[in-house]
Amino acid sequence: MNSSVIIFPGSNCDRDMDVALKKFGFKNKMVWHDDDKLPKSDLIVLPGGFSYGDYLRCGSIAGKSKIIQSVIDFANSGGLVLGICNGFQILTETGLLKGVLQQNKNIEFICKNIFVKVNNSENKFFENIDKDVLELHIAHNEGNYFCTEDELKSLEDNNQIAVYYCGSDGKVDDKSNPNGAIKNIAGIFNEKKNILGMMPHPERMIDQSLSGEDGSIFFENLLKNLK
């Protein structure tokens, strides 16, 4: 399976994602934001980081970069797109995903392990995943997901909420909400479920000696679903 990771000025999880994708068998290519064509890919990843120094709004400048039109065309033709952290912010800024990531409610940069509950596994990203509660890592200042009431209703009606912040037992409550995100939302899909944006970083949880291995479950499963 071929994947491509887009690098923007200020991306800083691009190489971690490259390592993770290759570890689980993807043939990955790095793509510069100023290119206008994507290599042949089964998966496009917008990585975490601080593209353009988070100027104006997180992800807003990257959302207008040269490569983005190709990413939008790829996504609209059904291609699989994954946006992690800043990548999620970029996806909302391009309009591929609904809503916006606002500043964390407590005005603090949050860097810690959290748990997410998989809400919808009828898609390439989570189908047949062994665990429905995953321990992942978050590191962000703007992860407080917000959308209008109408948008929230349509996300819920179309089963577009991918993952919720939860406790280690899978319970979704205020206590397990790290950043004030509406309804504990940690990640969402587009209507067709071929685009996933989420704040937690699975690529940081692929080695037991570093952190944990629930990210490995995510990548292994994703590759299996794509084959």
Add this chain to the structure above:
Amino acid sequence: MKVKVIVTLKSGVLDPQGKAIQQTLNGMGFANVKDVRQGKYFDIDIDESDEQKAKLSAEEICKKLLANQVIEDFKII
């Protein structure tokens, strides 16, 4: 001509920075400060002599880049 744009959060959208500023002001003795909303201000120099045309450009600029209309309103002044 120069166009000035103000981008503010829509009412009802949480503004944690504004809230922190308000609380700090209260702590500094400005007990009468009830609320603070933080926004952004842009000075844009548009190569256009017709005011109407410049403002139309500015409006498009705001909609396409400067403001995220899910949470923000803009004003051209």
